[in-house]
Amino acid sequence: MDSFALIIFGITSNLAEIKLIPALYDMAEKGVLPKKISIIGISRRSFTPAEFKEYITKVLYIKNIHHQHPIKEEVVEDLLKRFHYIQGPLDDSTFYLRLKSFLDKKGAECHNRIYYLATYPDLYHYVFENLQKNKMNLQTKGWVRLMIEKPIGHDLQSAKDINNLLLKYFTEEQIYRLDHYLGKETLQNILTFRFSNGIFEPLINKDYIDHIQITATEDFGIGKRGGYYDLVGALKDVGQNHQLQMLAFATMDAPSEFSNEAVTSKRIKILKNLIALPKKIVFGQYEGYRKKDNVDPKSQTDTFYALKTFINNERFKDVPIYIRAGKKLAQTVTEIAIVFKTPVNRLLKHMNFGDQPNVLIYRIAPNEGIVLKILTKKPGSETMLEPEYMQFCYRVHPHGHYIPDPYERLILDTIK
Ligand code: BG6
Numbered sequence: 001m002d003s004f005a006l007i008i009f010g011i012t013s014n015l016a017e018i019k020l021i022p023a024l025y026d027m028a029e030k031g032v033l034p035k036k037i038s039i040i041g042i043s044r045r046s047f048t049p050a051e052f053k054e055y056i057t058k059v060l061y062i063k064n065i066h067h068q069h070p071i072k073e074e075v076v077e078d079l080l081k082r083f084h085y086i087q088g089p090l091d092d093s094t095f096y097l098r099l100k101s102f103l104d105k106k107g108a109e110c111h112n113r114i115y116y117l118a119t120y121p122d123l124y125h126y127v128f129e130n131l132q133k134n135k136m137n138l139q140t141k142g143w144v145r146l147m148i149e150k151p152i153g154h155d156l157q158s159a160k161d162i163n164n165l166l167l168k169y170f171t172e173e174q175i176y177r178l179d180h181y182l183g184k185e186t187l188q189n190i191l192t193f194r195f196s197n198g199i200f201e202p203l204i205n206k207d208y209i210d211h212i213q214i215t216a217t218e219d220f221g222i223g224k225r226g227g228y229y230d231l232v233g234a235l236k237d238v239g240q241n242h243q244l245q246m247l248a249f250a251t252m253d254a255p256s257e258f259s260n261e262a263v264t265s266k267r268i269k270i271l272k273n274l275i276a277l278p279k280k281i282v283f284g285q286y287e288g289y290r291k292k293d294n295v296d297p298k299s300q301t302d303t304f305y306a307l308k309t310f311i312n313n314e315r316f317k318d319v320p321i322y323i324r325a326g327k328k329l330a331q332t333v334t335e336i337a338i339v340f341k342t343p344v345n346r347l348l349k350h351m352n353f354g355d356q357p358n359v360l361i362y363r364i365a366p367n368e369g370i371v372l373k374i375l376t377k378k379p380g381s382e383t384m385l386e387p388e389y390m391q392f393c394y395r396v397h398p399h400g401h402y403i404p405d406p407y408e409r410l411i412l413d414t415i416k
Contacts, residue, residue, distance in 0.1 A: 002034065002112050002142075003034055003035075003036030003037060003108070003112065004034065004036075004037060004038075004109075004110070004112035004113060004114065004143075004415065005037070005038045005040060005103060005106070005109070005110035005112070006024075006037060006039045006040070006113075006114045006116060006411075007040045007099070007114065007115050007116065008039065008040065008041050008042065009042050009088075009090060009115065009116065009117050009118060009119045009123075010042070010043060010118030010119040011041030011042055011043050011085070011118075012041075012043040013043075013118045013119065014223070014225055014228075015118045015149065016041075016059075016118050019405065020411075021056060021059045021060065022059075022060065022405065023407035023408045024039065024411070025060055025071065025075065025076070026404065026405065026408055027411065027412065028078065028079045029072065029075045032412060033079075033082075036109050037082050038082060038084060038106055038109060038110055039083045039084065040084045040085070040086060040103075041056075041083060041084070041085050041086075042085075042086050042087070042095075042099070043088060044087070044088045045087070046087055047087070049084075049085065052083065052084075052085035053080050053083065056079075056080060056083055057076060057080070061076075069402070084102070086099055086102060090119065090123045090126050091123065091126045093133070095130075096130040096131065096133070097134070099136070100134045100136055108141075111141040111142030112142035112143050113136075113142065113143070113144045113145070114144075114145045114146075114147060114414055115127070115131070115144070115145070115146050115147070116147045117146070117147065117148045117149065118149065120228075121151065121153070124162065124165060125165060128168070129169075131169065132169050137169050143174075144174060145174050145175075145176060145414055146166070146170050146174055146175050146176065147178055147410070147414055148166070148175070148177055148178065149178050150178075150179070150237075150241055151231075151232055151236060152177060154231070154232070154236065176413075176414050178410055179241050179242060179245055180242075180407060180410060181241070181242040181245050181246065181364075182245055183406030183407065183409035183410045183413075184364060184365075184406045185368065185394070185403050185404070185406075186362065186363065186364045186368045187245065187246065187364060189362075189370070190249040190250055190336075191258075193370060194250075195254050204315075204338070205315045205316065206316055206317050206318060206319050208341060209316070209319050209338055209339070209340060210319075210341045210342075211319060211320040211321065211339050212250065212251070212319065212320075212321045212336065212338055212339065213321075213322045213323075213336070213337040213339065214243050214247055214250075214321070214322070214323045214324070214335075214336050214337075215324055215333060215334065215335055215336075215337070216238050216242065216243055216246075216324075216325040216333075216334045216364075217324070217325065217329040217331060217332065217333055217334075218326070218327050218329065218332045219328065219329060219330065219332045220327065220332070221286065221288070221289065221292070221303075221328045222289070222303070222327060226292045226294030226295040227293075227294035229295070229301065229303075230294065230295045230296055230299050230301050231301075232301070233301040233305075234283075234302045234303055234325050234327065235302055235305045237325075239305060239307075239323060239325055243323050243325060244271060244274075245267070246334075246336050246362075246364065247270065247274075247336075248266075248267040248270045248271060249267070250336045250362065251270050251311060251315075251316060252266040252267050252269065252270050253266050253269070253315075254266075269313075270311060270313075273311050273312040273313050274309050274310075274311060274312070275309055275310045275311070275312050277308055277309060280307055280308035280309070281305060281306070281307040282305065282306050282307075283304065284303065284304035284305070284326065285299070285300075285301065285302060285303045285304065286304070286326070286327060286328035286329075287328075288328075289301075289303050289328075303326055303327045303328065304324070304325070304326030304327070304329070305324065305325060305326070306322065306323070307322070307323050307324070308320055308321065308322055309321050309323065332366065333363075333365075334364040334365045335361050335362060335363050335364055336361070336362040336364070337359050337360070337361050338359065338360040338361075338362075339359050340358040340360070341357065342355050342356070356373075356375055356385065356387055357373075358372070358374060358375070359371075359372075359373040360372050360373075367393050368393065368394045368395065368403055369391055369392045369393035369394050369395075370391065370392050371389050371390070371392075372389070372390045372391070373387055373388075373389055374388055374390060375387055375388070376388045
């Protein structure tokens with residue numbers, strides 16, 4: 001793999017601490033991070049080189065909530081050699097001169113570049129203008145790629161504005177708009193499950209499905225992310241992106257091949273056919289939310305939402321879809337439940353048992369895997385039904401699979 005520079009704007013952000021730095025560690029441990037990578041962290045803080053190394057080490061060892069395995073000292077030592085720090089702020093044009101001089105000094109090692117924007121979109125224009133002014137967005141000596149995260153705007157117009165801004169400085173091929181859910185093994189496994197096992201797909205339609213539920217609840221609050229979250233809310237934080245991707249994976253038609261274009265076009269078809277029902281949505285806010293730092297004491301921001309929608313196509317005509325998400329709820333669970341119709345002629349329906357449908361559950365997290373709820377006969381002389389669960393769980397799989405964090409895949413895919 002070629003050498004390159006990964007320039008992370010916002011190295012002290014929540015995203016960098018929780019996801020990016022641990023993912024880079026994992027890639028280093030697996031040996032998939034090129035030896036000649038320069039990882040350049042940028043933030044407003046003032047760090048000496050030693051303080052910066054201490055910060056990265058702390059993120060890996062102390063704040064480590066990501067790793068499911070111990071961290072190896074020798075990997076950290078080796079990784080630290082590849083980390084560098086340049087102080088911002090991003091709206092200061094002299095900062096870009098310092099960045100440019102660093103990159104120029106490194107020569108060919110830094111001709112290929114990924115700019116990762118782990119910052120607020122209102123800083124994008126400073127970054128892009130200055131990169132252009134210093135010819136740092138040009139691909140004359142190597143490739144230049146841009147990774148950006150949500151929020152891409154807060155409504156249609158602002159989303160278009162951000163996209164227009166991006167396209168003013170970069171070509172579409174250079175831009176990677178990320179949704180880390182797309183990099184989750186469990187989401188990708190939905191496609192494998194549906195299109196590699198012949199026995200389920202014939203049931204995934206209005207004749208067999210009663211309704212679909214897509215849930216993403218968390219038992220924790222917004223933490224220190226008040227400044228970001230209060231502007232966004234649950235629907236825009238996880239609904240319009242992660243949960244719609246979940247829905248698309250669970251309901252899209254089979255792609256003609258597993259290429260980016262083929263899969264994307266099928267996903268888009270679902271999204272374009274969603275029926276918006278503005279009256280079928282409710283919002284909520286957890287108690288104590290307004291007392292969090294950087295949250296407006298009178299905030300109306302949603303920390304919970306639930307909505308109903310339909311897909312306007314023949315396959316899912318009139319199948320209700322319920323999507324809900326929220327913070328500080330009873331349980332952390334992200335899943336898609338396909339709830340099947342109860343057979344009209346179910347033999348034992350008269351028994352005092354209630355209406356127990358079959359349910360196919362894609363468990364995105366935790367206990368990543370797939371569950372199928374079935375009905376069985378309770379052993380005994382009486383004929384009684386009882387629900388049972390057939391399941392596949394990645395973590396208790398006989399092979400004891402380690403599930404990589406989606407950010408590893410996102411970064412690797414961008415490099416590739
Ligand atoms: C992020 C949201 O995109 O996704 C967070 O900003 C949310 O608020 C997170 O907690 C959930 O992701 P995961 O991978 O932990 O399910």
